Amino acid sequence: MGKKGMGLIWSTFSNLLLYGETIDLMAAHKAGITIALGSDWTPTGSKSVLEEVKIARKYIRKNKLERVFNDEYLYKMITENSAKLIGHLEKDPYDGHHGIGKVAIDAVGTFIVVKESYTNPHKNLILSKAKDINLMVIKGSPLYGNIDYLKLFEKNKNIEKMPKY
DSSP states (O other): OOOTTEEEOOOOOHHHHHHHHOOOHHHHHHHEEEEOOOOTTTTTTTTTHHHHHHHHHHHHHHTTTTTTTTTHHHHHHHTHHHHHTTOOBBOTTTTTOBBSSSSSSSOOEEEEOOOOOOHHHHHHHHHGGGGEEEEETTEEEEEEHHHHHHHOOOOOOOOOOOOOO
16 A cells, blocks of 8 residues: 555544454554544544544554654644545645645635643644634634634624534
């Protein structure tokens, strides 16, 4: 797979729930396979990539693989590697073909802003919870977040408040 430039989407929780085991992560890495992280589907997977990355991190720590699969690697698995595998990675911000996976000038601009709980940005995102999301921007437009953040984009826009459960 690595020699052919192929990659795989690792759905840790779904693999463990359905099969009781998962891929040989280290072998895939050593083979040069691009590994992204996915949440599979709701009946057998986690509810989001944010939840899935925490499960993957626990698996990695339990199996003592964090020397290779550190928080930065996990971060890339949910950003750059995912974009690469679907053929939409931003390669050159000045070529007129903007992709996803990185924040760059005139790029698609899909990103989230989370509360800072850790100074390491990779660890901060990976350990954040849904309640820590201050802003979600998709294709350059704010979609969800803290009202104060949303108002920075459009002060007069009617903002729908979500109920607290």
